[in-house]
Amino acid sequence: MRETVARLLVATEMNLDEDPALALRFALAAKKKASRVAMVREAVALAAYAQGDYAQSLAEFRAVRRMTGSEEHVAMMADCERALGRPRKALDLVASVPEDRLSAAARVEARLVAAGARRDLGQLDAAVLILGIPDLSSTSTDEHIGRLRYAYADILAELGRTEEAKEWFAQAALTDADLDTEARIAGLSPGD
Secondary structure (H helix, E strand, C coil): CHHHHHHHHHHHHHHCCCCHHHHHHHHHHHHHHCCCCHHHHHHHHHHHHHHCCHHHHHHHHHHHHHHHCCCCCHHHHHHHHHHCCCHHHHHHHHHCCCHHHCCHHHHHHHHHHHHHHHHHCCCHHHHHHHHCCHHHHCCCCCHHHHHHHHHHHHHHHHCCCHHHHHHHHHHHHHHCCCCCHHHHHHHHCCCC
């Protein structure tokens, strides 16, 4: 049985980006065989999230949290709440976990989701404050730093703080070349 579950988890991982529906089917098949294994439940949660089934993803992430005590998926759980139209629940969830219990990447992701929830509520100034953390000026080249800078720039642009937004889009580009920062900067430039 272990070998079968392992193969199903590998199949889940292999299909997660290209075919989330297929990945979810593999993950659910693994869950039928090993529903009490946290790694299996995590695979179901991730596949359901990729598929856009946020209710199922949230339920599975909650199960993983109960099984492991880990808070590392709090950002994805909160993002599920946002996707389900519950930004206040997303904020409550993020606030329930002390940041010092999260890895650097999970801490940034939680802040990104909290800022998104504030944005959902029309609270753009609060969203900017949430993202204005020391990591913003970090010399790290980790992907989450690029995402943080991009989100910060995006909210600044929405607030009409164009020059600051351009600077942060440029900073995001230094960390993550896959972001559409050039187009965003061009869109903020007068006369374009």
